[in-house]
Amino acid sequence: MVIAAPASSSGKTTVATGLMAALAARGDRVSGHKVGPDYIDPGYHALATDRPPRNLDPVLCGEERVVPLFLHGAAGADIAVVEGVMGMFDGAADSAGFAGPGDPGSTAHVAALLGAPVVLVVDASRSARSVAALVHGFCTYDPRVRVAGVVLNRVGSDRHERILRTALEDTGTEVLGAVRRRAEVHTPSRHLGLIPAAERAGEARRAVRELGALVAASCDLDAVAAVARAAPPLVGEPWDPGAAAAEAAGAAEARAGSRAPRVAVFGGPAFTFGYTEQEELLRAGGAEVRTVDPLSDESLPEPTDALVVGGGFPEVHAAELSANAALRSEVAALAARGAPVAAECAGLLYLSRSLDGAPMCGVLPADATMSGSLTLGYRSAVAVADTLLARAGTRVRGHEFHRTVVEPRSGPRPAWQWNSRGGEGFASDTISASYLHVHWAGNPAIASRFLRAARAHSEGMSR
The missing domain is CATH 3.40.50.300 (P-loop containing nucleotide triphosphate hydrolases)
Incomplete structure (x- = not known):
């Protein structure tokens, strides 16, 4: 009902x-x-x-x-x-x-x-x-x-x-x-x-x-x-994360005997925004998923092959996040080594140089501050270049939900574009960070592309 x-x-x-x-x-x-x-x-x-x-x-x-x-x-x-x-x-x-x-x-x-x-x-x-x-x-x-x-x-x-x-x-x-x-x-x-x-x-x-x-x-x-x-019976089959992951990948990508990539996913009170199906897709694609609470955990799992930093309210916990310098340093080092890092909204703020003056990870050349207005709504976005999560021209539906501003708004390679102002967010072959929240169940190719990068990084580090 x-x-x-x-x-x-x-x-x-x-x-x-x-x-x-x-x-x-x-x-x-x-x-x-x-x-x-x-x-x-x-x-x-x-x-x-x-x-x-x-x-x-x-x-x-x-x-x-x-x-x-x-x-x-x-x-x-x-x-x-x-x-x-x-x-x-x-x-x-x-x-x-x-x-x-x-x-x-x-x-x-x-x-x-x-x-x-x-x-x-x-x-x-x-x-x-x-x-x-x-x-x-x-x-x-x-x-x-x-x-x-x-x-x-x-x-x-x-x-x-x-x-x-x-x-x-x-x-x-x-x-x-x-x-x-x-x-x-x-x-x-x-x-x-x-x-x-x-x-x-x-x-x-x-x-x-x-x-x-x-x-x-x-x-x-x-x-x-x-x-x-009294609800009538539904016709159809349940969504299957394994089938969705396999279809998006096209063919089995994991090599026989290779170690499953370990993906750290931020959680805890500061990072509560995430869809259950995202982790289900990661696991179905062969990843080992570990939750990290940046308010209490001072290190990433060893080894960490990729990182997902979702949404939440980091502005409420900015002082505590900043005080955890050990974890901020590890995140910056992970990104510098070329490990794939996907960040949405709160993750964008955490990867920036600062949040309301409090030092953050410094992965992105940007600073975040609270604003007086709410940005909220669905967005029809397009990848303007090849990035960690999408090929150029890929279209997705996402949403924004924040009261913060990041300056500059984007880097040389934006993550997405969804209005006439131009690109939004920061992207590369190994990083995607923007305000856009995307439901991976509606875009399983994102999970497949992210896992491909995680697997490549894992294999490269093991050589």
């Missing part, structure tokens, strides 16, 4: 995460998914379900991969809960010529691709009988999307709940629950949304348990499970 809402900040994450935790607590095997490129909500889903976080994004991965990725992520689960994004019909801004329900990448778009019933979360804090008109509109706006029930959120009192339920009787839409206003159940936020679960592990686990208890007490879980069971 898909958890949607009329608008952002209606309580989708509260209800979706709470449902995952409540259903899991009663013994169901629950799979959590998030519509769109969001990295933070899936971290809370993972705590609620004890399964890897999963995203479903037809813009980044293509419509044809949504069902396979869903089947892959939900394998072995009894119930899959898909949290939507923004308002139910809101998605990519450029929807010219798009014939699907809602905008491309919207909650409605994904619900239609999955054929999944929708549970609509309505913020009822400032409405009474008018809620019926709102729900009726969402139920009838597009017949390709089926709203199977409503969860009323931020209900003020018993009387308020009775008014809302009575009003909704005429719409024929089942009320699955009514969640009261509870200030003590809170997931704190900052400039880019919720604080990632990895940054507040103890508090996050407690918040997820409280959300589960709140939703269990406020919703009819049997009725919710019945909605999920």
